[in-house]
Amino acid sequence: MKKQSGAQALERGLAVLEAVAAAPPEGMRLTEIAEMCGLEQPTAHRLVAALERGGYLTRVGDTKRLRLGLKLFQLGATGADAGGLAAAARPALVRLAAASGDCMFLMARSGFDAVCLDRQDANYTIRSLTGHVGGATPLGLGPGSTTILAHLPEAERAEVLAANRERILALGHDVPSKADLAAIRKCGFCHEVNRSVAGIVGAAVPIMTPKGHPIAAIAIGATEARLPETRLLDVIATMKDEARKIEAIIASSRDGLLS
Amino acid sequence: MKKQSGAQALERGLAVLEAVAAAPPEGMRLTEIAEMCGLEQPTAHRLVAALERGGYLTRVGDTKRLRLGLKLFQLGATGADAGGLAAAARPALVRLAAASGDCMFLMARSGFDAVCLDRQDANYTIRSLTGHVGGATPLGLGPGSTTILAHLPEAERAEVLAANRERILALGHDVPSKADLAAIRKCGFCHEVNRSVAGIVGAAVPIMTPKGHPIAAIAIGATEARLPETRLLDVIATMKDEARKIEAIIASSRDGLLS
DNA sequence: ACAATAACTTCCATAATATGGATTTATTGG
DNA sequence: CCAATAAATCCATATTATGGAAGTTATTGT
Structure with a gap:
């Protein structure tokens, strides 16, 4: 059937x-493609x-x-x-990267994933898990990604979590608990230490549509030494400010850019 | 049939x-898609x-x-x-942009088009026709694009020209003549003044595979004032040097990166 | 606010299209 | 150079895409 x-x-x-x-840069052979996709070889040949x-x-x-x-x-x-999001957020990212001296990411939701749309590094130190532009992680893995997940409506959150649980575990990470997500919603940001990479601190704030849907997140990546608890709240505050500015731009643009 | x-x-x-x-950022309606692609509307619906x-x-x-x-x-x-091309060319682009103070582009061939793979601007002044990364022009329009075209083998060149003639004319530009292309082959670079945009000078040198196939081009965009004839040949010489370095990297990488 | 119109979605019998087994041709490796 | 493996090509079959028609839901105009 x-x-x-x-x-x-x-x-x-x-x-x-x-x-x-998903294949390495040397490319893939027709037979491999056929096998990988569960196709007969002539079928794969035609599609290719x-x-x-x-x-x-x-x-x-x-x-x-x-x-x-x-x-x-x-x-x-x-x-x-993404309909103006990247352009709207670019100046904010630049400002944040310059002000904090750390690496800032713009993550946007795409289905069950968060995709790195843009990135600004003050000084090229860190390559986070989702570092390169165009990279994607399952929603729920990494601060930006998790922030978006946390702010989704209940039903959608459950659906995404169910869909991503296995993927995240398969990558050797753990899935955020309901309590984790509730905490993120409560304080309006996500903070992770040593979660994906040892010695690396990540934090993120959501970017919401006027209707209260999270479409993206601004994330910061830094070493533990550079971002101690004391500095964290300051930085988060700045990030929230910038997120709000981006939201304002989105809201004022007549073509809904919101997903 | x-x-x-x-x-x-x-x-x-x-x-x-x-x-x-190809549609504007407000997006497209199902009906428009159907019409544009010559599909019945239910068919379009299924595909969409x-x-x-x-x-x-x-x-x-x-x-x-x-x-x-x-x-x-x-x-x-x-x-x-593009299999290492962009990475291989990046340092060269950076060096060239810094040295010349102008805007450098890496254009790579994709079928009948040349795609802007990368770009480095010393100071953000120019937005060339093919300016933004990811942008494409028909082979034969713009210096980088035309350089690639000129260095294709005879038969392929004719095929591409035939395919692109209408497209280029439709964009309000003229198609390079056989003599133009021969000249480019002879001197190893393409130089255009006031062709696509008034007051803008463009020039480009090809990047060839070991087998003598042009896969890409390094192009420069500058204002007429900044790139007079006197300076041109110097800059071209540097560009040729860098192109040769890139070719060496390509040749030495065991996975053929060449298209 | 309500009608009229247009866009979108769903349904289903039909036939055109994709399918995959078998075969030939090319490529790779020993 | 020959064996083994992969890629390309063929073609009868039935699965799958197709598009007309009808039912919904938006959008527009009055």
Whole structure:
């Protein structure tokens, strides 16, 4: 009994893209793709051919190996802005990075993940787990991500948690408890020490839509020494200020940018 | 008589993505998508639903309008590196931007287009036509793009020119002549004054694979005043040097990065 | 506020399309 | 150079996408 999606071929094609995206930079062989996606080899061949034709996949050098093509980069750059969010938040990030001297991230929600939309480092020290722009973590792993999760409405929160529990555990981390999330909601920020990486402190505040939906978060990454408890609250306060400014920009823009 | 692709549904789905990518940031309505892609409306609906499920499309705010989703940004960031090219070229770009004081671009070929992979500006003055990272122009429009075109093998060059002629004319620019391209091949760089934008000078040198295929170009954008003929050749010489260094890195990396 | 219109969603019989087993051709490795 | 493995191609089959029609839900105009 197959699933009743009505667009099997498209979904399979997208699955191929995601499989190749997850592969190492030497690329993937057709057979591997077929196996990874649970497709017969001729089927994979057809899908790959179509994706290649469109520039979504390219051959590695002169081999048969396949890798993501630049078309995705092109499209990705177009969608990157998330409807003005990145642009609206950029100045805030710059200010925060400069003021704190640490590394600031803009994380936005995408389905069950949070994606790093932008990043400003005052001095290139830290590469956090979600460090690189374009990187994604399951909602619930990492401060920015967890802040967004915490501020979702009850029902959605449960759904996301259920969906992500296994993924997070598989990555060797633990899943935030209900109490953790409630605490984050209460004080309006998330603070993590030594959670994803030893010696690294992370903290984040949410960016909410006028309707009270969390769409993104501003996160900070720093070493434990640089961000002691004493300084933390100051920094968080500044971050909240900036988050509010971004919210104001979002609210005032006539095209709802909110997701 | 339909085309014999063997993956109609996938191709249609990709067409939907590209249509939405070309749309303004307020997003697109289902009907518009259907019309733009030549699909019946229920068909478009099914494809859109699948793409939305995968995070490739999102609803704008709480409306029904559709816009590119962050999944594309995610995948795009993964593929952005073009197999090490961007990383290999980054230091060269930084050096060139610092040394020249102008704006440097890394353009890479993607099918019939050249995509801006990276950009370094010494001082934020110019926004060239292909300025933003992720932007694409048809091969034959803009210096970096034209340099790549010029260095393609005869047959491929003709094919690309035929494919792009209309597109370039439609954008209100003219298509490089055979003589233009031959000249670029001969002197190893492309120089354009007042071509795409008045008062702006562009120039570019190709980056070739060991097998003599152009995969990318380093381009410079500056105002006419900043880049007079006298300075031009110096700058070009430096750019050629850097291009050669990048070629060396590419050649020495065991995974062929070459496209 | 209500009607009229347009956009979106769902349904389903039909046929066009994707499917995958079998085969040929190319590539890789010993 | 030959064996083994992977990729490309073929094609009869039935699964899957298709699009007309009808039912809902927004949007627009009066």
